[in-house]
Amino acid sequence: MSQPQHFMDTSGELDAVWIHKEPYSNRPHFSKLNKDIKVDVCVIGAGISGISTAYELVSRGLKVAMIEAREVLSGETGRTSGHLSSALDASYIDIVKKHGKDAAKSAASSHQWALKHVGEVSKQLGIECEYKVIPDYEISQYEKSDPKHEDDMKEIQEDLKMAKELGLAVSYKPDYAIKGWDGKVDQRDVGIYEEQATFHPTMYLVGLLKWLAKQPNFECYTRTRMLNIEEKGLLTTKEVQVSTLDGNTITCKDAVEATCIPLQKLSIVAQMEYFRTYCIAIRIPRGSYEDCLINDQADPYHYIRFTGCDDKDDYLVIGGGDHKVGQEEEDGRFAELESWVRERYTQAGSVDYKWSGQVNDSVDLMHFIGLNQGKSHTYVITGDTGHGLTMGVLAGKLVADEIQGVENPWGSAYNPKRLPPLSTIPSMIAHDVQINMQYKRFAQSDIPDIESLPIGEGGVLNPKTKKPLAVYKDDQGKVHQFSALCPHLQGVVCWNKTEKSWDCPIHGSRFSKDGVQIMGPSKAGLSPADESGEAAQQQAIKA
Numbered sequence: 001m002s003q004p005q006h007f008m009d010t011s012g013e014l015d016a017v018w019i020h021k022e023p024y025s026n027r028p029h030f031s032k033l034n035k036d037i038k039v040d041v042c043v044i045g046a047g048i049s050g051i052s053t054a055y056e057l058v059s060r061g062l063k064v065a066m067i068e069a070r071e072v073l074s075g076e077t078g079r080t081s082g083h084l085s086s087a088l089d090a091s092y093i094d095i096v097k098k099h100g101k102d103a104a105k106s107a108a109s110s111h112q113w114a115l116k117h118v119g120e121v122s123k124q125l126g127i128e129c130e131y132k133v134i135p136d137y138e139i140s141q142y143e144k145s146d147p148k149h150e151d152d153m154k155e156i157q158e159d160l161k162m163a164k165e166l167g168l169a170v171s172y173k174p175d176y177a178i179k180g181w182d183g184k185v186d187q188r189d190v191g192i193y194e195e196q197a198t199f200h201p202t203m204y205l206v207g208l209l210k211w212l213a214k215q216p217n218f219e220c221y222t223r224t225r226m227l228n229i230e231e232k233g234l235l236t237t238k239e240v241q242v243s244t245l246d247g248n249t250i251t252c253k254d255a256v257e258a259t260c261i262p263l264q265k266l267s268i269v270a271q272m273e274y275f276r277t278y279c280i281a282i283r284i285p286r287g288s289y290e291d292c293l294i295n296d297q298a299d300p301y302h303y304i305r306f307t308g309c310d311d312k313d314d315y316l317v318i319g320g321g322d323h324k325v326g327q328e329e330e331d332g333r334f335a336e337l338e339s340w341v342r343e344r345y346t347q348a349g350s351v352d353y354k355w356s357g358q359v360n361d362s363v364d365l366m367h368f369i370g371l372n373q374g375k376s377h378t379y380v381i382t383g384d385t386g387h388g389l390t391m392g393v394l395a396g397k398l399v400a401d402e403i404q405g406v407e408n409p410w411g412s413a414y415n416p417k418r419l420p421p422l423s424t425i426p427s428m429i430a431h432d433v434q435i436n437m438q439y440k441r442f443a444q445s446d447i448p449d450i451e452s453l454p455i456g457e458g459g460v461l462n463p464k465t466k467k468p469l470a471v472y473k474d475d476q477g478k479v480h481q482f483s484a485l486c487p488h489l490q491g492v493v494c495w496n497k498t499e500k501s502w503d504c505p506i507h508g509s510r511f512s513k514d515g516v517q518i519m520g521p522s523k524a525g526l527s528p529a530d531e532s533g534e535a536a537q538q539q540a541i542k543a
Contacts, residue, residue, distance in 0.1 A: 002500075004540035007512035008070045008223075011519060012499035014355040016079045017281035017307065017315055018202045027072055027202070028209045033221035033248050039065040041403065042242045042252040044226045047077035048389055049381040050258035051205050052396030054212060055121075060400060063217045065250055067242075069225040069517070072209060073202055076260055076519075079357035080389055081279055081319045082201045083293055083305050084115035087136045087193040089386035090365040091155075092162040098364055098421045099413065101166070106413035107366065108166040114393035115197045118204060127207030130308060131199040134292050137178060138191035141298035145186070152297045156191040169194040180289025183344040187296070196293055198305050201389060223541075224248075226263065227523065229255050229378055237377045254403050256379045257372070258395075260388075261360060261508065261520035265489070267373045268416055269521045272383055274325040274508025275359045276496075278333040281307070281315040282341055283349035289316070302340060309352075316341060316348065322359065326494040326505030327438065330356070333498075356498055358508065358519060361385045363427055369395045369414040370402055379403070380416055438505040441492035447471070450479055458495040458502065458513060460484045468492050469529055470502050472513050480536050481529040482515040488522035502526060514540045 002013055009024040010016070041057050043050045046068035057064045068074070086108055088095075095104040119131045138160075140152035160170045176190045212218045225245040231237040242250040262268055277300075284306070294304040300322035309315045318341055321333035334354045341348050362368065362383035369391070372380045379402070381395040394410065401408040412418070446459035450471055453459055458472040461484075468484035470493055482502075484492050491506030501518065502511040510519035514536040515526035528534035 004512070004514045004536055007501075007514070007516055007518055007540060009074055010078055011075055011358075011510065012079065012355060012501060013513075014499060015353065016279070016355045016357075017317060017353040018078060018082070018200060020281075020315075020353070021200065021308065022202045022206060024071075027206055028213060030072070030220040030222045033067060033224040033244060033246070033250075036249045036251070037065060037219070038251045039063045039219070040252060041065075041254045041256060042067065042240070042250045043256045043258055044229075044242065045075070045258035045260065046072040046220065046222070047075045047258065047260065048201065048205060048392030049260075049395050050256070051208050051212070052393050053256050053258055053381070053399050054218065054396075055208050056396040056400035057403070058212060058215050058218045060404065061217065062403075064219075065252070066218075066220045067224040067226060067244070067250070068220070068222045071222050072220070073205060074518075076357050076388060077205065077392070078202055079355055080201055081303060081305060081317055082198060082307065082389070083303070084118060084197040084199060084390055085136050085193065085293060085387065086111035086115065086168055086390070087138065087163075087196065087293075087295065091159045092166060093159055095365050096162060098423055099366060103366065103413040104162075105166045106410045108163065108168050110394040110398075110410045111387065111390045112168060112195075113397075114390035117393055117397075118199055119197065122199070122204055122207065125207060125211050127204055129200045129204035129207060131197060131204070132291065133195055133197050136193040136196040136293040136295065138193070139187050139294060139296050140189065141296045141301070143186050144188050149187070149189070153189050153191070155297070160191045163193065178290050178292065178294065180284070180347070181344050183342075183346050185343050198293070198307070200307065225523075226259075229257070231375060231377055240377050254377045254379065256381065256399055258381045258392075259520050260358075260382065260384075262372065262380045262382055263520045263523045265521070268368050268380065268382060269507050271363050271368075271420065273361045273363065275322045275361065276325055276330070276356050276503075277319055277359050278321040278330075278337060278356045279317060279319040279354070280334055280337050280341075280351050281317050281353040282338065282351045283309060283313040284316045284345060285347050285349075286312060286314050288347050289314075289345070302337070313349065315352070316345060324505070325358065325508040325510070326496075326503040330496065330498040358510070359384060359386050359388075360508065364420050367391050367395070367414050368416040369398050370411060370416050373417050438491060441494070441505070442468070444492075446495065453479075456500075457497065458500070460492060460495065462492075470495075470515070470526055474536075478532055479530075480514065480533040482526040482533050482537075483529055484526070486522055487524040487526070493526070512540060516540050
């Protein structure tokens with residue numbers, strides 16, 4: 001079991017494969033903000049969206065302060081599968097139906113620009129991050145002998161046709177067998193998105209941070225939690241004030257919330273669905289496979305890429321098993337992924353890493369990037385919809401352009417103030433109903449009593465006469481208690497056995513086993529309900 005401070009470096013008990021070559025100790029460390037400051041732009045969040053935005057703004061001469069509640073790269077950026085792709089999770093046909101061809105073209109061109117931009121920046125700054133241009137293969141979820149295989153491939157070909165109309169380089173290869181796929185499962189036939197890419201995400205961003213740290217117009221503060229953003233002015237905004245939990249104020253002209261999920265009550269937050277997704281990194285002999293991206297058409301689908309391990313082996317990274325946050329058991333997800341690989345890649349060796357992450361799907365399929373609803377100088381970047389890395393990179397350019405008044409052709413497609421298409425109304429209503437059903441946990445208890453709770457596990461105890469408690473029993477058998485009510489909208493949290501965290505099934509907020517907030521939209525952590533809970537939480541925060 002990890003120490004409480006582990007959750008200051010990452011958002012789960014399990015570590016992602018990226019620390020194999022870039023451990024937490026290699027990441028730049030910054031001090032905590034302890035005074036009031038004044039800058040041009042304050043960026044909240046030090047993941048790929050925040051760092052990319054800071055890079056764009058600093059490169060253009062603006063004075064930027066970036067703050068992070070924990071350590072840099074402690075959020076979902078460090079728990080991604082690391083693919084860069086314009087082959088989006090949402091089909092281009094569906095995007096055209098909901099938003100029209102111009103918006104779909106913006107989606108295609110912006111993601112293609114982003115994946116190329118990573119290569120250009122890494123070359124320009126001399127960042128070694130394993131950047132490679134490779135093809136993306138779209139395959140059926142069914143074997144070639146299954147009649148459903150042909151149906152899948154027809155859908156893939158239809159989307160390829162649309163992608164080509166939108167300007168992407170695509171092709172189709174019937175009967176194509178991917179090198180290294182030597183198992184008996186036959187899923188030949190591939191739709192190809194050409195000129196896609198992979199990289200090592202944290203190596204790239206550590207390189208950007210080191211460059212930023214040398215610039216006179218950049219400052220970064222970690223362990224600095226944003227409490228509130230307020231636009232000041234009677235008729236027009238004169239300045240923006242970002243206040244922190246410790247009582248300091250950052251005065252700026254513009255603020256950018258790059259916090260994965262905006263730290264606010266509803267609006268955009270209610271227009272997204274929140275999913276957990278699972279990954280494993282399994283050894284495969286170097287040179288025995290074709291380096292590519294692979295996505296099948298299952299629901300949830302499997303997604304594959306490869307990354308370096310050592311002189312003998314590489315890692316095959318496979319993800320899948322998605323489910324809504326806090327609404328399903330995690331058991332069996334890693335085993336299913338491993339079985340899938342071994343049936344197809346018979347040379348696969350040991351599983352060295354397994355972890356999970358979070359995906360935030362926009363109900364209308366498009367990201368939210370730009371001025372927040374009801375704001376004139378506060379920007380948001382959210383709704384990754386399975387492509388958070390390219391979203392973060394393109395958002396850096398889009399937000400920087402909008403702050404400087406530069407027209408950007410992607411702006412209207414990603415505008416957070418857009419009205420949802422009429423075709424999304426039924427799904428949004430169904431989503432709201434399903435979310436409201438999660439309040440049933442007010443009448444449920446995960447454990448009958450504290451004594452029955454196993455060591456190293458947590459559970460919600462719901463006394464009939466008191467508010468529900470989130471109870472965690474550490475490796476020494478010591479009990480730590482917290483309020484089980486999420487500070488966002490008072491949903492009752494669930495224990496995540498895989499990542500040893502408390503997850504809210506309402507809007508996806510997450511908290512460490514010691515109640516520290518690790519994922520919005522909640523701004524605050526779970527309130528300690530006993531002295532040991534208070535002590536453990538303080539140990540994590542102050543470590």
